[in-house]
Amino acid sequence: MNITGTMSYIKVEIEGKTVKIEGEKVIGGFIAFKNTIKNWEPPYENEIIDEKLKQEIIQKVSDKTKNSHLVITFE
Numbered sequence: 001m002n003i004t005g006t007m008s009y010i011k012v013e014i015e016g017k018t019v020k021i022e023g024e025k026v027i028g029g030f031i032a033f034k035n036t037i038k039n040w041e042p043p044y045e046n047e048i049i050d051e052k053l054k055q056e057i058i059q060k061v062s063d064k065t066k067n068s069h070l071v072i073t074f075e
Contacts, residue, residue: 001064003072005030010072012061017044019057029071034058 002013007025010032011018018041023032037054040047049057058074065072 001060003061003064010061011041012057014057014060017041017047019049023072028069029065029073032061032072032074034074 004011004013005025009020009022010030011020019037019039020041021032021034022036023030034054037049037057039045039049061072062074
């Protein structure tokens with residue numbers, strides 16, 4: 001898993017697919033808006049991310065960043 005981002009979104013790459021998650025950078029972390037997790041980035045944009053997969057992505061991102069200098073939380 002690879003996580004990159006800006007002040008207003010993060011991109012999470014999992015198994016060769018990338019999802020863009022909008023949010024807001026705050027001191028010590030990033031607040032990601034889970035309602036923006038909908039589709040993979042091209043060329044997989046036609047693959048919808050269902051609720052089960054969305055929860056898996058959230059869990060993986062949370063686990064990866066919970067002990068880092070930049071904690072990603074979801075709202």
